[in-house]
Amino acid sequence: MTEETFEGLALEVFAFQYRWSPPYRRFCDGRGITPDTITAWEQIPAVPTAAFKLVDLSCASPEQVFVTSGTSQGPEQRGKHGFPWLEVYHRSLLANFAAYILPDGARPRMLILAPCPDMLPTSSLSHMLEVVCQTYGGDGSAYYFGDAGLDLTGLIQTLREVEAQRQPVCLLGTSFAFMHVLDVCLEEGRRFTLPEGSRLMDTGGFKGRSREISRDELLRLYGEVFGIPESFCINEYGMTEMGSQFYDNVLRDTVLGRPPARFKEVPPWVRTRVLDPATLEDLPEGEVGLLTHYDLANCGSVMAVETEDLGYKIGEGFEIVGRAPGAEARGCSLTVEEFQGRP
Amino acid sequence: MRIAAYHLPSHISQFETELLPFGDVTLEVPRVTPTLLGDVMQHLETAGERLRKRKRREIVEILSAVFARLRDRTDPLRQTAEEALPAITGFSPAMVVHGLDLLCKGYGTDSFYELLQDAGVEEDLDGFVPRGSHLSRAYAPALTTHVLAGNIPGVGLPGLVAATLAGSASLVKTASGDPLSPALWAASLSRQDPEIGECVAVLWWRGGQADLEAVALEGADAVIAYGSEKTMRDLQGRVRSRFLGHGHRVSLGVIGREVLVRADEVAEQSAYDVSLFDQQGCLSPHCFYVEEGGAVSPKEFAEFLGSAMAKWAERLPPGSLTRGEAAAIRKFRAAYEAQRVAQKDIALFLHPRGLDWTVIFDPDPTFTLSCLHRTVVVKPVPDLSEVGGPLRSWRPYLQAAGVAVAPERTRMLANALGQAGVNRICPIGKMQAPPLTWYQDGRFLLRDLLRWTDLEV
Numbered sequence: 099m100t101e102e103t104f105e106g107l108a109l110e111v112f113a114f115q116y117r118w119s120p121p122y123r124r125f126c127d128g129r130g131i132t133p134d135t136i137t138a139w140e141q142i143p144a145v146p147t148a149a150f151k152l153v154d155l156s157c158a159s160p161e162q163v164f165v166t167s168g169t170s171q172g173p174e175q176r177g178k179h180g181f182p183w184l185e186v187y188h189r190s191l192l193a194n195f196a197a198y199i200l201p202d203g204a205r206p207r208m209l210i211l212a213p214c215p216d217m218l219p220t221s222s223l224s225h226m227l228e229v230v231c232q233t234y235g236g237d238g239s240a241y242y243f244g245d246a247g248l249d250l251t252g253l254i255q256t257l258r259e260v261e262a263q264r265q266p267v268c269l270l271g272t273s274f275a276f277m278h279v280l281d282v283c284l285e286e287g288r289r290f291t292l293p294e295g296s297r298l299m300d301t302g303g304f305k306g307r308s309r310e311i312s313r314d315e316l317l318r319l320y321g322e323v324f325g326i327p328e329s330f331c332i333n334e335y336g337m338t339e340m341g342s343q344f345y346d347n348v349l350r351d352t353v354l355g356r357p358p359a360r361f362k363e364v365p366p367w368v369r370t371r372v373l374d375p376a377t378l379e380d381l382p383e384g385e386v387g388l389l390t391h392y393d394l395a396n397c398g399s400v401m402a403v404e405t406e407d408l409g410y411k412i413g414e415g416f417e418i419v420g421r422a423p424g425a426e427a428r429g430c431s432l433t434v435e436e437f438q439g440r441p
Numbered sequence: 442m443r444i445a446a447y448h449l450p451s452h453i454s455q456f457e458t459e460l461l462p463f464g465d466v467t468l469e470v471p472r473v474t475p476t477l478l479g480d481v482m483q484h485l486e487t488a489g490e491r492l493r494k495r496k497r498r499e500i501v502e503i504l505s506a507v508f509a510r511l512r513d514r515t516d517p518l519r520q521t522a523e524e525a526l527p528a529i530t531g532f533s534p535a536m537v538v539h540g541l542d543l544l545c546k547g548y549g550t551d552s553f554y555e556l557l558q559d560a561g562v563e564e565d566l567d568g569f570v571p572r573g574s575h576l577s578r579a580y581a582p583a584l585t586t587h588v589l590a591g592n593i594p595g596v597g598l599p600g601l602v603a604a605t606l607a608g609s610a611s612l613v614k615t616a617s618g619d620p621l622s623p624a625l626w627a628a629s630l631s632r633q634d635p636e637i638g639e640c641v642a643v644l645w646w647r648g649g650q651a652d653l654e655a656v657a658l659e660g661a662d663a664v665i666a667y668g669s670e671k672t673m674r675d676l677q678g679r680v681r682s683r684f685l686g687h688g689h690r691v692s693l694g695v696i697g698r699e700v701l702v703r704a705d706e707v708a709e710q711s712a713y714d715v716s717l718f719d720q721q722g723c724l725s726p727h728c729f730y731v732e733e734g735g736a737v738s739p740k741e742f743a744e745f746l747g748s749a750m751a752k753w754a755e756r757l758p759p760g761s762l763t764r765g766e767a768a769a770i771r772k773f774r775a776a777y778e779a780q781r782v783a784q785k786d787i788a789l790f791l792h793p794r795g796l797d798w799t800v801i802f803d804p805d806p807t808f809t810l811s812c813l814h815r816t817v818v819v820k821p822v823p824d825l826s827e828v829g830g831p832l833r834s835w836r837p838y839l840q841a842a843g844v845a846v847a848p849e850r851t852r853m854l855a856n857a858l859g860q861a862g863v864n865r866i867c868p869i870g871k872m873q874a875p876p877l878t879w880y881q882d883g884r885f886l887l888r889d890l891l892r893w894t895d896l897e898v
Contacts, residue, residue, distance in 0.1 A: 429592055
């Protein structure tokens with residue numbers, strides 16, 4: 099997609115959303131911006147993710163509403179994102195997933211370490227994994243997550259079968275679920291050599307969990323326990339507030355014979371900016387700032403979303419470094435961070 | 442610019458040093474070892490004996506002279522502070538100059554006598570004095586350890602002055618946010634009276650070194666410490682002698698409807714209290730409760746406050762922000778912007794481009810912690826007698842309330858705020874200049890350092 103095409107579509111989508119999403123129109127009016135006053139996609143007002151917690155931004159009655167997990171802030175603080183046209187969501191999802199998880203055209207058996215949509219009907223992750231599995235999953239694809247949580251016994255049994263059958267699999271789940279599997283396998287001394295071409299997609303971080311681990315260490319453990327090489331381990335970065343996701347480019351680069359690097363690539367219908375929080379201007383490559391996404395797949399709500407995630411530009415994409423920290427105390431005043439951290 | 446940021450007994454000269462870079466300022470500090478620290482503390486105890494033999498009157502005069510000279514902008518030590526503190530603390534040069542002036546003003550002969558009087562030790566501590574039906578004698582700690590925190594120059598001074606007045610030697614462990622100011626103060630004390638200068642040592646070391654902390658805490662008769670709640674709990678558990686902890690605190694402003702006829706003036710005073718030290722202090726207000734029914738509405742007052750914040754941002758420019766701090770302000774603003782989108786009655790008054798200041802009107806009366814750096818929330822209250830309600834759950838953390846009300850309502854309001862846990866109530870515009878005799882955190886300063894022996898005859 100050329101810059102001109104993207105810009106044309108973005109401005110058109112903005113005009114549409116300004117017209118059909120009353121809260122978004124109020125937001126833009128508050129900033130003195132209307133479709134008539136701007137000429138570039140960068141000028142489209144980006145809505146803070148916090149707004150999804152308080153207001154329905156949909157441009158039409160939604161076919162599906164996804165709700166953030168909101169583990170750290172309690173149920174009333176969950177963000178909601180309504181999708182009037184799931185078809186758009188699915189197209190973005192499938193094209194992007196195929197490009198970065200299945201660039202070799204594989205249709206592997208999928209082993210999913212997350213709840214199915216019946217268990218968590220409002221989870222965008224569960225929906226996403228279900229759609230991907232229905233479309234690309236090979237025979238024997240299944241969920242390893244039940245009412246009692248992760249089905250470790252079932253998973254370990256399947257992994258042993260797979261080892262013998264020599265058919266590659268694709269493991270999908272949250273980083274937290276994978277961590278649990280790794281912990282158990284390490285403790286019990288279990289190691290697998292999964293068939294060549296097997297791959298793994300994890301998503302999410304460890305904030306607020308009992309154990310945190312570096313990305314490098316996690317990749318090393320995936321290799322040690324599952325026998326999956328680093329270039330077949332892909333991290334996904336997605337959020338309920340967005341219709342599109344981002345994946346590590348490492349497997350796609352490997353398959354396409356490009357020199358290996360690891361960062362999140364931006365699909366053609368998305369633009370991601372890294373902004374200096376002080377000035378809201380674009381930062382040069384490598385400097386850490388706030389991530390703001392302009393996602394045409396969000397055409398049914400708001401395409402420009404200002405996140406609280408910090409990241410930096412690298413190559414044709416970006417890397418995420420975490421959630422914006424609160425300000426630490428410089429002086430002697432109590433800070434939000436300290437107050438929240440009190441026992 | 443390279444500056445020595447320590448003060449040691451004159452005979453200690455053999456030690457390794459390390460350099461702490463702060464932009465174009467580099468501070469040279471000793472590499473502190475348990476042996477060095479032990480030597481220093483032993484020396485301080487001995488030197489303290491000479492301090493206790495001096496007359497109170499002399500010490501008061503010396504301290505007054507120290508602050509008088511630091512008030513003078515041509516004084517070389519004052520000049521060093523003005524030149525180096527912006528890079529070290531992150532405050533703008535204008536803020537540093539203003540802050541140092543304000544700081545020095547608070548320490549004069551009268552305030553020292555008041556402090557001694559408040560502790561009941563106007564006379565020298567050299568004998569038993571009548572107290573009611575018996576006699577009492579006060580003993581100063583031989584050595585007080587001061588553990589400082591934060592970047593606001595002068596935070597540790599009340600404790601240092603109190604210890605010196607009481608006759609205690611002092612070991613100061615400076616904060617990473619400002620290792621310099623206490624060293625300059627000790628240098629000016631030495632300059633004024635070398636013998637008393639020998640009773641104060643100032644050192645910096647990286648926090649969390651258990652071996653050094655053990656020496657500094659266990660060898661002292663009293664410990665005065667500043668820092669987070671967590672640090673206070675941790676230190677308290679390791680101090681066997683007297684522990685005076687000052688955890689992080691929050692302050693607020695309260696404005697009565699009757700003063701809103703001069704909303705611009707009150708807003709200017711309020712904005713000054715917020716802007717000073719970029720709102721980093723425990724005396725910096727996080728939010729303002731504004732009474733309804735005045736000449737302007739609380740929301741209109743928020744707009745006045747925004748204009749006043751803009752003026753103070755020019756007079757006392759804000760310091761630099763880290764990316765994380767800037768992101769925190771964006772996040773804070775975004776949360777309110779989101780509420781406005783949800784049609785809540787929120788108003789934002791913002792610096793037109795950057796993050797120099799932020800004023801938010803929020804009808805929710807819940808007390809709100811600010812992300813600081815000149816970010817303040819204005820909340821309406823139907824009647825000032827109700828202001829204690831939203832503060833109740835904040836009792837352990839409350840510090841000062843700046844108030845602007847008619848004189849006849851001051852007592853009523855003070856009762857409500859005092860009951861809620863506020864330990865200092867002062868006029869708006871004076872929040873950052875507490876008297877030396879203020880009962881910080883609701884406790885005595887000098888008196889809490891003393892140990893008493895009663896004699897019944």
